[in-house]
Amino acid sequence: MSEHDPTACHVCHRHAIGVGIGFTHSRDTNPKWICHECALIIEDVRRVRNFDAYEIKTLDHVDEKAGEYVGELGKTDMASMSELERRMLWKTVVQEFGNGLRSLIREGAPF
Template sequence: MTFHPTMVGGAPAVCNCCGRAATGVGIGDAKEPRFLCQECVLILEQIKRVRRFDPYELEARLGGMEAAGPLVDEFGSDLAEWSEEQVLIFCGAIWKGCADKLREVIRAGQPPF
């Protein structure tokens, strides 16, 4: 699940790898620059070697699940009772957990299969 397009109005918008806010560094061409966020730029060479992101993304879900656990413990297991702010915090934590785990798996250099 790479993110496209990575630019809006000619400016970097979305990281091609993890979906976070992109910078002006990309790994594509002028038509689709495939911009990366600051954290993914640090592992740019490893990202270039990935041919299929699917197995990495499946592994990255574990990071999202691990990030969600403490919030469920804190907020309670009935999501219908959560405030909008709690839901947004929860979604952000899952997204960040997935993105962090994705970079960890890519950085390791071993496909998770």
């Protein structure tokens, strides 16, 4: 796998690079590729068994950050946003999902 292949990170779902976790045998078909940011916390990632709880908790972080962005724009109606403003909102959501998820994983958050 090269970083040019269109594969999503096993952890945060952003673009993965050629680093994988969980590849235990040559017959494994999915080594669970991860992105650069998640590779930096690979030891913490390895101990997470169920990402669902982390993903659900991360939505609180995403909601807060997206709300801050929209608040800075002073707009509450997406129809009133320019194309760039809407794209930046979605970029904020995607980036903050990964950032929030990695933060929870590093903290070892017990739910």
